[in-house]
Amino acid sequence: MQHGTVDLSADGIAGYQVWEVFSKPWARKRSAKQHICAHVQTLQGAEDGDLDGCSGCTVTYAIRTEALESDCAGAAAELAGIDAVTHFAFGPVADELKGQEPYPGDSLGWYASFDGRTLEPMGFAWNAALDDGDPPLRAGLVEGERFVFWPAFAWDVASVAE
Secondary structure (H helix, E strand, C coil): CEEEEEEEECCEEEEEEEEEEECCCHHHHCCHHHEEEEEEEEEEEEEECCCECCCCCCEEEEEEEEEEEECCCHHHHHCCCCCCCCEEEEECCCHHHCCCCCCCCCCEEEEEECCCCECEEEEEEEEHHHHHCCCCCCCCCCCCCEEEEEECCCCCCCCCCC
16 A cells, blocks of 8 residues: 655645555455554656646646665565556546545545646545644645555555465
């Protein structure tokens, strides 16, 4: 499961991306007991041009990540794809995810690209102040604010079964 936070500035975004790995039974039970490990990465991004896949996106960032820490071992330590994200974008919630927003009316859509050409809907983004019960001063992406990005689904990685 991929999630994290980013701070918005005039220079772009900076924050952390977390990849959590769960055992197969988590798909049914959603219990913390199935948590195997996590990879934490730093994330930096600068505004970039539009990519296919999100015609209404407000902004797209070319990102780079760097491993910060991990408690993963074995197959979970070698997961393909965690270094493959090339872009993040924020815009409208994807049609197929409407109605699932954690903060209806305040949630944005979160998109990612793994090939540098096409964005895919990943889930939702929102001002982190909402998690503390504070309504943001302004709607949308606000420079100087922290934003949470959260998945609408979890990846199914068959190579990490137990």
